[in-house]
Structures are given as structure tokens and as C-alpha cells.
Amino acid sequence: IKPFLALYPIPNGPVTGNVGKFLFGPKRKGDENYVIGKIDHYFSSATTLSGSYTYDDASVVTPDNYNLKSSLAPSKRQNGVISLQHIFSASIINNTRVGISRTFAGNAADILPTIPQLTDLSLGFMPGQVYGQIQISGLTTGLQGVPSGLGSSGESRYGYTAPQLYNDLSWTKGRHSIRTGFNVERIYHNSKDPQKVSGQWTFDSVEQFLTNVPSLFLADFPGTDPFRSVRMSMAGGYIQDDFRMRPNLTLNLGVRYEAGTVVTERWGRIAQLRNLTDPKTTVGDPYYNNPTLRNFAPRFGFAWDPFKNGKTAVRGGFGMFDVVPLPFLFNNRMPRSTPFFQNGILNTTRSDLFPGNALSLLSPSTLLTSHIEGNPHRAYRMQWNLNIQRQLSRSLALTMGYVGSSAVHMVHQIEDFDEVPPALVRFDTGLDSYIFP
DSSP, rough: GGGGGGGSSSOSSEEEEEEEEEOOOOEEEEEEEEEEEEEESSSSEEEEEEEEEEEEEEEEEEOTSSSSOEEEEEEEEEEEEEEEEEEEEETTEEEEEEEEEEEEEEEEEOOSSSGGGGGGGGGOSSTTTTOEEEETTTTTTGGGOOOOOOTTTOOEEEEEEEEEEEEEEEEEEEEEEEEEEEEEEEEEEEEESSSTOOOOOHHHHHSHHHOOOOOOEEEOOOTOOOOEEEEEEEEEEEEEEEEEHHHEEEEEEEEEEEEOOOEEEEEEOOOOOOOOSSSOESSSSSSSOOOOOOOOEEEEEEEEEEESSSSSSEEEEEEEEEEOOOOGGGGGTTGGOOTTSSSEEOOOOOGGGGTTSSSOOOGGGGGGOOOOSSSSOEEEEEEEEEEEEEHHHHHHHEEEEEEEEEESOOOOSEEEEOOGGGGEEETTTTTTTEEEO
């Protein structure tokens, strides 16, 4: 244990009993370069072109809680759009937009070590790696308070590119004002998201740490693949008619269709536990069955002047809005399934295993799997409102309204919202975990 004591600086702040505070003024450095450009061109009185481009490149360097190293978090965003509008006649206008959005981000890019132990391979928990993370109950709070070697958690990188095409047409004909259009979008989502590349030891108390009595070892197996290249497409279309049915009554009638393809991985690195009782994961497509193929969403609204004197207005509306499953929903699941991701857990109190002799004891039975619901339901929101407005005098009006919304089959990206009654839950001390039916 002695070589690792240097990771914990001597307290330089208040000391109460056997608890002392280490204080320092962390210097957080941030740089950002921002560029924006815009252009407008008039081909004629009927045809206009406009475009814009934004570029935002930033990085933040933050020291850890022990001032042992700093971590770099870069981010870069680029957005470009070109819009072409053409007036065919006094009653027909068309607008076409083409754009692309690109985002790059990362974190845990460790730099600037302040002590040699952070790069000392002889202290490593894994072959050819610097030492990982040391979690001590009662001493550290969260991962920010865990001393760790340089790059021990693995640098995370994320790239997102989405080209898009939109077209909208407006047509006024008699008592009808019709709007229709479509959109197409392609999503490229690339990620590198390792978990414990250098391993992590856990001790249940300071005393057990000083006497080298660990409780748990956790590590990614060598050769684990943290890269994923997710792909999907979306397409939608709509039509809406604002119909002036009577001089005092206008109806808004519309429907939208929006669907997305099933999320895929470019190199086939998809595995999931399709059924909870399966003995192993299933590799390959489909990741799930597509719930969006019948995503027809109606919209209805009205505006009514019941007394035809312009002093009272009754308005209402209802709409359905589909929520298409996007790649971000799988960020915590897709990279975390065997055989592409292999992470092991070992419960042990053997002193001879610390720091670097536990990897060979990680059992394949500890590999992680992620369950993906194979037949998800269509997810959508409903919104509605009704309001009445009355002019009471030349300078005073009163409005009363009701607004409601409801969501059905929303997806939560971490775990399900289904709750288990507390009476059915027990705590297993051997597994150090709550057990649910």
C-alpha cells in the first residue's frame, strides 16, 4: 500500500480528530473560438437565397480534486444551412432548406501529471497500464474524489453528424390556406466510451486500505472494443389546411407522418439480451423491431366567434407528436454488452492480489449484458388546449384557458420507470445489491 499513499496529499486545512482537509485553488482554463457567417442573395423579386454558418471550438482543462493531474474536455460544433425561397404566384410560396450539423465532444483526456506515480507502470492493476482508480469508502465521494493514474478511465470521444433536407409549400386557394412539406435526415453517431480500462480497486474503509484488505476489483478485459458507429435515418411529411368554414369559424385540420429506421452499427458491433431468460446475448440486427412505421399524427384546431361581433373568441386544439427513437437512447446500453464489451467484477479480500494480480481471476460469468426491448411501443405526446377570450371594454379583456398534455410509452435512457413495491425488495449483503423480483 505504501507506494500509493503519495496519491493522498497531506492536509493543509482544518483538522478535526482524524479528519483533515486538503485545500487548493484549482485553476480551470477555458478557450473558445466562435465564428459566424451569413449571406443573402436576391436572384429576383420572386427568388431569394440565404445561408448561414456557425463554428464554435472550445476546450476546458480542469484539475482533479487532489491536484494530481488535469483533464481536458474538448468540444466543437459546426452548423450550416442554405435556404431557397421562390414565389410562384401571389398564392403559392415554396421554401427549401438544406443543412448539416456536426458536433464533436470528449472528456477524461488526462494531461499534466504532477507526480511520477501517475505514469508508473509498476503500480498498474492491468498489464502494460498505469494504475487505475482507488475507491475508499468514507474517504472519497464520487469519481471526482478518486485518485487515478493518467488516462485510467479511458478517454471518451463522441462525434455526431446530421445532414438534413426540408421543403415547405404554402398555397392559398379561396377559403383554404394549405401548407405541406417533407423532411429527410441522416444521423451518423460515432463514439468511443471505455469504462475501466486500467481497473478499479475498492476498499470498505480507510483501515482496510492501510492494511491491504480489498473488497472488490473491477476492470475492462484487455481487447474490449469501446468504439461504436451508429447509423439511422428519419423521414417525415405533413399537410395542414386552415379552412375558413364560415366568416366566424376557422378550422385547422392536419396530419403528420414521421418515421425512423432501426438504429444499426456500421460494423455489426451490436449485441443484446433479447429475452431476460436467454443464456447469452444475440449478436447482429435487428436491434429492435421498428415501432415508427405507422406514425400518423393528427392535429385539429378551431377559432370561433360565437356572437359574430368580434368581442368573443373561442379557440381550441389537439395534436399528437411522435417521439422517434434516436441513437442517444442507447448510449448506456449499446457499448455495454458482451462479446464486444467485456468487463469483470471480482469480490475478494485477498491481500496478495493488490495491486496487479487480480485480472486472471475475473470470471466470464461476470460479463455484462444489456437488455433491449425487442418490440417497443410507439412513443408519442398529446397536447390540447381550450381558451375563451372576451372583450369587456375598449381597454380590458379577459381570457380563461385550459392546457393539457400526456405522454405515452416514453423511453428513459437509463432504466425503466416501473416501480416495485418496497415489500418485495430485499438487500443481499453477499452481492452488496438490492434484489428485485
